[in-house]
Amino acid sequence: MRKNYAFFMQLSLGFSPCPNDTFIFDDMVNQPHPEQGLSFQYVMEDVETLNQWAIEGKLDITKVSYNAFLHLTDTYALLDTGSALGRGVGPLLITTKETFNSISDVSSFLKQAKIAIPGIHTTANLLLSLAFPEAQQKTEVLFSEIEQAVLQGTFDAGLIIHENRFTYADRGLAKIMDCGEWWEQETGAAIPLGGIIIKKSLPEAVKQQVQQMIGESLRKSWDQYPDLSGFVQEHAQEMSEEVMRKHINLYVNEYSASLGTEGKKAIDILFQKAFQAQIIKILPEQYRL
Template identity: 55%
Template sequence: MKLTLGFSPCPNDTFIFDALIHHKIDTEGLDFEVFFDDVETLNQKAMRGKLDITKLSFHAFAYVVEKYALLNAGSALGFGVGPLLICKKENFDKISSQLQAENCNLKIGIPGKYTTANFLLGVAYPQLRDKKELVFSEIEDALLNDEIDLGLIIHENRFTYQEKGLHKMMDLGSYWEDLTNCAIPLGGIVVNRNLPLEIQQKVNRLVRKSVAYAFQNPKSAIEFIRKHAQAMDEAVMYKHIELYVNNYSVDLGVEGKKAIDTLFTIATKNQIIPNFEQDLYVEK
C-alpha cells in the first residue's frame, strides 16, 4: 500500500523520516510518496485534505481535526524551542515603545497564518494586526530591507539572525513556558481519518520506529539531511535537530498531550481557533 507523506526539508523532519522512507526499518508493507514543502504549504495542503500523512503546525491542526488525527510520534515540542520576535538593532528602543500602544501600526513578517508561531504572537501581542505572510527563510532579508518592522522567525533562522545584525525583541517560547509551565507544541504528524484504523495505528508505530532508529544511528541520515538543508552548516544542522527532536518526538506521553491540550484550550478561549468536538489523537 502506498501513502502520500508530506514533511519539510528542515533537518528535524529529514532526520525523523529518513529510516521510514528509505526502508531502514520494516515498513510492514507500506510505501510512501514523499512531498517536501515549507510548513505553511503543508498546512494549506492539510486544509484541502491532500495528503494521507503530513507534518503541520498545531495551530493549523485545529482547522483540520475533522480530517486528521494526531500521531503520538513525530511531534516537535520542547522547552527553549519557540519562535523569536526580532527587529533591526537600531530600531529596538523605538519599536519597544510602539509595541505598548493599543493602536500599534507596526508591520510584522510572519511565516504563515496557520503556524503555531502566529498563534503565539496573537496571544502575546493581539494588537499586532498588520501581518505580511512570508516564507520563513525570507523574513530576515525583509527586515534588513525595511519591508517590515518586526519579524517572527522559526527553524534555523533562530541560529543565524544575530549574524545579520538583527536583535531579539521577545522569545515567544519563553513567554509560553512562563504562562503555562508546559513545553511549547510547534508541529505534529497527522494521519487522514479516512484511512482504516489499523493503517493509522501502523503509521503511528512506524514513525515511532523511524525516530528511534534515528536516535540510535544519528549519522545514518546525514546525506539525506544535507541534501535538503539548503547549504546549512553541519553544526547548525545538528543543533537544529537537537532542539526540535527529543523524547516528545518518540512519544508524546502525558506531558506532551497536556501541552497540546493546553494550547488548544487557550486558543479556543481567545477565539483564535474554532471550537471542535473530535478527539485529537489516533485511537489506540
C-alpha cells in the same frame, strides 16, 4: 510477517526539508519496508504549504503546525510520534537594532509595525496573536526570507522559526521577544510547534502501523547520530553540519518519540487558549489517535 492487507497500500506523506523532519522520516521513506504492506510517496514543502494542503485534505499523512491542526480535527488525527514540542524552542520576534524598555513599548511598536510572518496557519503566528492581539499588520513571507526582508526595511519586524534562531544575531538583527518564552511563562507548559497527522478515514490498523513506523525510523536515525545521512544533508538548505545538529537537538526530543503526559497536556492547553480567544468555536472531544 507481512501484514494481511488486501493490497499493498501506498500513502501520501508530507514533511518539510528541515533537518528535524528529514532526520525523523529518513529510514521510513528511503528504505524498503515490504513486510509492512505500506509504502510512502513523499513530498517536501515549507510548513505553511503543508498547512494549506492539510486544510484541503490533500495528503494522507502530513506534518502541520499545531495552529493549523486546531481546525482539522474532523478529518485528521494526531499521531503520538514525530511531533516538535519543547522548551526554549519557540519563535522569535526580531527587528533591526532597537531597544524596548517594557512590554508596553513593545505593544505600542507592534500596533504600528509591519510584520513578516512565516504563515497565517503557523503556530508562530498563533503565539504572536495570543501574546499581542494588537499586532495586525502581518504579511506572509517564506520563513527563510524573513531575516533579509527585515534587514532591507521591507518590514519593521519579523517572526522567525527553525534554524533562523541560530543566525539572526550574526546578521545584525535584534530580538524583541521570544514568543515561546512568553508561552512557557503564561502556561507553564511546553511549546507545541508541529505534529504529524493522519487521515481519520484510513483503517485503524494502518494508522497504528504508521505511528509505529515513524517511531522506528526516528530510533534508527538516533542510532547513527551524530553522523548525518546524505538525505538530511542534501535538503538542509546550505546549513553547516553544526547548525544541522543544533536544529535536530532542539526540535527532535523526547516529545518526538512520544508526546507523553506533558506533551498531551501542552496541546490540550493550546486548544483551550485558542477556544478562549475565539480562534476555534468548540473544543474537540478527541483529536489524538
